[in-house]
Amino acid sequence: MWYLIKVKKKWKNLWNRFQRGILPVKSNLKYEIMKTILLMFTMLLMSLYGMAPGQARVISGIVSDESGNPLSGVHVAVKGTSASTVTDLQGAYRISVDPGPGYLVFTHPGMERAEVRIGSSDRINVTMKLSQPVQEEVVYHEYDAVARPHKHAADMSAPVKGVLTGNQAGYHSYRQARPPEGNVPQWNTEGYSAIHENGFKDVLHAPLSTFSIDVDRAAYSNVRRFLNMGQLPPKDAVRTEEMINYFSYDYPEPEGKHPFSVYTEISECPWNADHQLLHVGLKGKSIQKEHLPASNLVFLIDVSGSMGTPNKLPLLKQAFRMLVGELRPEDRVAIVVYAGAAGQVLESTPGSKKEEILAALDRLESGGSTAGGAGLKLAYQVAMENFIEAGNNRIILATDGDFNIGPSSNAEMERLIEEKREQGIFITVLGFGMGNYKDDRMEIIADKGNGNYGYIDNIREARKMFVTEFGGTLFTIAKDVKFQIEFNPARVKGYRLVGYENRLLNAEDFNDDKKDAGEMGAGHTVTALYELIPAGSEEPLKSIDPLKYQSGQDREGTKTMVRPDLSAELMTVKLRYKQPDGNTSIKVEIPVKGKVLEPDETSANFRFSAAVAEFGLILRDSEYKADASMEQVIALAKAARGEDEEGIRSEFLGLVRLADSLKN
Numbered sequence: 001m002w003y004l005i006k007v008k009k010k011w012k013n014l015w016n017r018f019q020r021g022i023l024p025v026k027s028n029l030k031y032e033i034m035k036t037i038l039l040m041f042t043m044l045l046m047s048l049y050g051m052a053p054g055q056a057r058v059i060s061g062i063v064s065d066e067s068g069n070p071l072s073g074v075h076v077a078v079k080g081t082s083a084s085t086v087t088d089l090q091g092a093y094r095i096s097v098d099p100g101p102g103y104l105v106f107t108h109p110g111m112e113r114a115e116v117r118i119g120s121s122d123r124i125n126v127t128m129k130l131s132q133p134v135q136e137e138v139v140y141h142e143y144d145a146v147a148r149p150h151k152h153a154a155d156m157s158a159p160v161k162g163v164l165t166g167n168q169a170g171y172h173s174y175r176q177a178r179p180p181e182g183n184v185p186q187w188n189t190e191g192y193s194a195i196h197e198n199g200f201k202d203v204l205h206a207p208l209s210t211f212s213i214d215v216d217r218a219a220y221s222n223v224r225r226f227l228n229m230g231q232l233p234p235k236d237a238v239r240t241e242e243m244i245n246y247f248s249y250d251y252p253e254p255e256g257k258h259p260f261s262v263y264t265e266i267s268e269c270p271w272n273a274d275h276q277l278l279h280v281g282l283k284g285k286s287i288q289k290e291h292l293p294a295s296n297l298v299f300l301i302d303v304s305g306s307m308g309t310p311n312k313l314p315l316l317k318q319a320f321r322m323l324v325g326e327l328r329p330e331d332r333v334a335i336v337v338y339a340g341a342a343g344q345v346l347e348s349t350p351g352s353k354k355e356e357i358l359a360a361l362d363r364l365e366s367g368g369s370t371a372g373g374a375g376l377k378l379a380y381q382v383a384m385e386n387f388i389e390a391g392n393n394r395i396i397l398a399t400d401g402d403f404n405i406g407p408s409s410n411a412e413m414e415r416l417i418e419e420k421r422e423q424g425i426f427i428t429v430l431g432f433g434m435g436n437y438k439d440d441r442m443e444i445i446a447d448k449g450n451g452n453y454g455y456i457d458n459i460r461e462a463r464k465m466f467v468t469e470f471g472g473t474l475f476t477i478a479k480d481v482k483f484q485i486e487f488n489p490a491r492v493k494g495y496r497l498v499g500y501e502n503r504l505l506n507a508e509d510f511n512d513d514k515k516d517a518g519e520m521g522a523g524h525t526v527t528a529l530y531e532l533i534p535a536g537s538e539e540p541l542k543s544i545d546p547l548k549y550q551s552g553q554d555r556e557g558t559k560t561m562v563r564p565d566l567s568a569e570l571m572t573v574k575l576r577y578k579q580p581d582g583n584t585s586i587k588v589e590i591p592v593k594g595k596v597l598e599p600d601e602t603s604a605n606f607r608f609s610a611a612v613a614e615f616g617l618i619l620r621d622s623e624y625k626a627d628a629s630m631e632q633v634i635a636l637a638k639a640a641r642g643e644d645e646e647g648i649r650s651e652f653l654g655l656v657r658l659a660d661s662l663k664n
Helices: 002-019 025-050 218-228 240-245 313-326 354-362 372-385 410-421 439-448 459-468 470-474 507-511 604-619 630-639 648-663
Strands: 057-065 075-078 084-086 092-097 103-107 114-117 126-128 144-146 173-175 208-212 260-269 272-284 295-302 332-338 342-350 392-399 426-431 453-455 476-487 492-497 518-521 525-534 571-578 586-592
Touching: 075 092, 084 092, 084 313, 103 126, 114 126, 208 492, 208 507, 218 240, 218 439, 218 453, 218 648, 240 525, 240 604, 260 525, 260 571, 260 586, 260 604, 272 476, 272 518, 272 571, 272 604, 295 313, 295 372, 313 354, 313 392, 313 459, 332 354, 332 372, 342 354, 342 372, 372 392, 372 410, 392 439, 392 470, 410 426, 410 439, 426 439, 439 453, 453 459, 459 470, 470 518, 476 507, 476 525, 507 571, 525 604, 604 630, 604 648, 630 648
Parallel strands: 057 126, 295 332, 295 392, 392 426, 426 453
Antiparallel strands: 057 092, 075 084, 075 103, 103 114, 144 173, 208 476, 260 272, 272 525, 332 342, 476 518, 476 571, 492 525, 571 586
């Protein structure tokens, strides 16, 4: 070793000097000998310290795909140990390892597992390859599950697996039955509600377009997950309005008494030059974090056996760690989990005690079946016990959506959620994973619970939801927000709402305060696009029989016709909303002149939202896609990318290129 060589050279040099008479024995030899002994002793201590067991090294590096793009949210683990981390937005990681031989294991949804030997270098860069989806094994456990109807915390000295460990006096326990032979579900049981695209409406016969706003954004990140796996998404997974609303737009801040502003813009439709595209946007009032009301949060976490893969419970823990980091001392968090039964593992705890909250999260493990209905009931009970008047009382449900034991029918859950929202408890739903993902069920829960719905496919998405958009995700500024647009037949012959198929309302629902609608969060933007057939167009619409009693509106007959008038108003936008704690709606009515802009006069808002909408039409293979093309999507999006500090719009361009290669 280097220090032994150094000592040997020291002694040899000393002996040579002594032999040549350069070193007097009495004056310097003793001193030099003592100095050398001290040097040897020091080197020995350094050697022992350096070889001490447990002395850790720090390995760092970058994880990227085969194209050289950094991969965020990659799970990095030391094989055979509990040490792990995830890559950041730049694909970078740092992890402590024990000395000696070992391996790092890299896993990421849609990528092949990579196992790399730890050598002498402290820098290990890894390139991961795309993989084909594999069957997700569903393991049924037979174990004693403990139901906890009370709020007292469990024994936190052991991991929470399934629900709770230990069989404490006073709690009901039961044995979960093993499913019958041959009744094991298939790996790909994902569920999506069928979408039947909106068609064109004749303004003379249907001048009113009425719908509920939609602040859910799950479809975009779910589509991204499929594309990153090397697959085109299922048609019904592409909800175009959620893809458009995944992005924020530069709308003006609201002024005056209403909690949002209204923005409109109209120009030529990019995918059909004979049509026009109308862009309507809302911007919710931004509220500084310190001015947001106190929160009473209940984390409702699925810890069933299907949550054990890296892109489910491990990613979930990382996501919730980010949220905990944003909590203030006046905020409170309780944790309820469910598998074979439901249980509470953390009493309502102030945000100042982050270590306690994080410790409870870290102890969660997956195992067992899924009693989602029981988990919801217990979470609502805990939320009511810790209710904050004039505060933000909210359940955050994190799951793959596979509710398969207990009260699990959609209708039963809807009634429970509707009842609790009237008591002031809202719900946010976060989806994780693949294979048995139940998008349709989670969308219902969020819609009925006055909340929003997101899909977290990587750690970057978690940061977007819980850090960048903290206020919009968790704090409602207006509920039951409804749009009603009345088109003027002097300007518009026909119209088609792009997306929002599952948010349509009857015209009379607009004035019905009992009719539920969507909620808007602090700082959120909501965007709707209409494809318009301008007045005077010769394009035929799907015909209906001539109206007998409304001859003045008979486009088919020879009676009174509406003449096109480009100077007339385009439409009137009407909105209704309620205060978060109110029951009576407030009406806003805005007439819109609607000057038609040249394409090069349009804003970045208009061009980017149009690009996303056109991308959705292509992915859905829509009958209304007309001349839509990937090349045009890329051109529109590139011209409207803007500053893009988080790189979200640049990522969109990458996804479009990836989808284009998959279609060819």
